[in-house]
Amino acid sequence: MIAAAAVSMYIMAQNGLRVRAEPSTQAEVVSVAPFGTHVEGIVEDGWLKAENGYMSVEWLSPDDPLADFTPMGEWRITAYYETGFATASGTYPEIGTTVAHNNLPFGTQIYVDGLGFWTVQDRGPSYLGSEWCDLYLGDYSECVRFGEQYRSVWIVPEGGGQDD
Numbered sequence: 001m002i003a004a005a006a007v008s009m010y011i012m013a014q015n016g017l018r019v020r021a022e023p024s025t026q027a028e029v030v031s032v033a034p035f036g037t038h039v040e041g042i043v044e045d046g047w048l049k050a051e052n053g054y055m056s057v058e059w060l061s062p063d064d065p066l067a068d069f070t071p072m073g074e075w076r077i078t079a080y081y082e083t084g085f086a087t088a089s090g091t092y093p094e095i096g097t098t099v100a101h102n103n104l105p106f107g108t109q110i111y112v113d114g115l116g117f118w119t120v121q122d123r124g125p126s127y128l129g130s131e132w133c134d135l136y137l138g139d140y141s142e143c144v145r146f147g148e149q150y151r152s153v154w155i156v157p158e159g160g161g162q163d164d
Helices: 140-146
Strands: 007-011 019-020 031-035 037-046 047-050 051-057 070-083 098-099 109-112 116-122 132-138 148-155
Touching: 031 051, 070 109, 070 140, 109 132, 116 132, 132 140
Parallel strands: 070 132, 098 116
Antiparallel strands: 007 037, 019 031, 019 051, 037 047, 047 051, 070 148, 098 132, 109 116, 109 148
């Protein structure tokens, strides 16, 4: 009997891909693998069996989705909540969409590793510099839970990110 060969793939699901305990959409979700994550395993019947569980191959590709993104390095990531005011760009902030950054033009889309796609719609304190961004989470307690994190950030090419 010939052993199946391991394949190397990338997660293409923009909100992450559910990793399941068994190869079935009804199986327990054991984790979520972020967009752009490199995974290896054996493919059988439409499922990739990786070390940590099973993933539907429908959301996998041999091409690295981050290859066309511009890496910006590791940034300090913070969070802010409802102010009752419009953002610096004139829009009202949206949870899971709005990010404040001091130098990137309004409308620039960024990808924050493990946290998804965000659109620059606001500004923050200038003393924080350019290797920082502030995600709009909308709720004080959520911001406290989020705290301060350091994550890799990429600029998304126009038309290359999340659909509006």
